[in-house]
Amino acid sequence: MSAIGDHLRLLGDETRLRVLHLLESEPLTVAELQDVLDLGQSSISGHLAKLKQAGLIHDLPEGSARRYRIREDAEARLRSAWSSVRDLSRQEAQFASDARRLSDQLRNRGTSWVDRVAGSLHREYAPGRTWESLCHGLQAFARFGRCIDVGAGDGAMIELIAPQADSLTCIDPSPAMVAAGTAKVKALGLDSVRYILAPGEQLPLEDASCDAVLFLQSLQYIADPAAALGEAARALAPGGRLLVITLLKHDFAEANRYGHRHSGFAPEELKRWTRTLAGHRTVTLPAETRPPRFQTVILTAVKSVDAGRPRRSAK
Ligand SMILES: C[S@@+](CC[C@H](N)C(=O)[O-])C[C@H]1O[C@@H](n2cnc3c(N)ncnc32)[C@H](O)[C@@H]1O
Missing domain, CATH: 3.40.50.150 (Vaccinia Virus protein VP39)
Incomplete structure (x- = not known):
């Protein structure tokens, strides 16, 4: 089990927090993250690799790309460290503007949530579907x-x-x-x-x-x-x-x-x-x-x- 210091270092990076906030709202590919974050592919891939290695996210193949998502079964202390950081930082201007940009981009692409989750709906959160x-x-x-x-x-x-x-x-x-x-x-x-x-x-x-x-x-x-x-x-x-x-x-x-x-x-x-x-x-x-x-x-x-x-x- 990793020390809490490792968890806090992982979550202490602004770009990784931006990535996590976006993934919390929906599973995304590197290309989709790139569009919102306006950062190079290698930088985003590097952060994704660290989050994946820590066990906080995982990815699944989708065509020729891979779609990243937050792990529901992440180690308990890491999951709860992320939940606390997420709740404390949710209202920050940067993360709120990333969220707006993501929804604009998805809308511009003309893909609805229903189209995007077709084939993986069983893994997705859908309000009320408990x-x-x-x-x-x-x-x-x-x-x-x-x-x-x-x-x-x-x-x-x-x-x-x-x-x-x-x-x-x-x-x-x-x-x-x-x-x-x-x-x-x-x-x-x-x-x-x-x-x-x-x-x-x-x-x-x-x-x-x-x-x-x-x-x-x-x-x-x-x-x-x-x-x-x-x-x-x-x-x-x-x-x-x-x-x-x-x-x-x-x-x-x-x-x-x-x-x-x-x-x-x-x-x-x-x-x-x-x-x-x-x-x-x-x-x-x-x-x-x-x-x-x-x-x-x-x-x-x-x-x-x-x-x-x-x-x-x-x-
Ligand atoms: C976790 S509770 C489950 C209660 C309920 N079935 C539910 O789902 O909410 C387990 C129950 O098994 C009961 N129990 C213990 N020994 C038992 C026995 N020999 N025969 C029947 N029930 C027993 C306990 O008293 C307890 O109320």
Whole structure:
């Protein structure tokens, strides 16, 4: 890890700050930077190389050129040093005039933002296009039926799930979480939601009594995750669905701070513990941008409609 002095020296150069302010507003090529900064190509390339070597920016090929952008996953102290310098210097005349020049040039070229980000929109910031907004929107199409949330905590997800469920049973072994969740349910006036104080390893539920069982970042807290998943499979009715959102296997000591009992799980392990179910699907998400860069793994599976039916004996 670089010393903070190295970070401040990197950010102590006026031209590099001009480059960073421009890249903060949008990813640019050397030619586009040249047009705005009115400096030689070698000077700009030299500054870009230093910023890239420090890990604050990166570049991706685009035709015969390369497009530079600020790294979301830059080392935490460097990223926060840049954020502070950026906020302190944003209003300075030089940077404000560079920003105006950039937008004039892009307008004169007749390229709209939409045209420029075609093919790379998934990497770009687009106002309002958050995972949260997408999740709230897609949730309207979900149907959870009789739903169980195992390790529901204090009900942070209740407002997302309850409207799409016929009933929602929140299960958690922490008296503090159950008390906070129960108070929330009462405050929201959600008659279809109830809390039960119990561990996931011993679900107080009848066999085949629910349509969806969810484990939302709770499996890593459960002492015996295989037993809890076995309980979920038992409680699901034929056709019922299991959703596990948990952490991928990792070796980050930071997990201790959050009281995890397990350092994440391998997808194969999750499948093995739910082998009585069918239609398994696992998705591993990209690493988080925030250090230490945990990764999430999602497992979905279905209880076969034949489950529980007496098998015909072979003749
Ligand atoms: C990070 S919280 C997740 C809360 C909630 N699912 C959410 O996404 O906001 C993890 C929860 O797992 C619960 N937990 C711990 N041991 C458990 C067990 N054996 N069975 C079920 N839940 C457990 C904790 O009490 C805590 O509320």
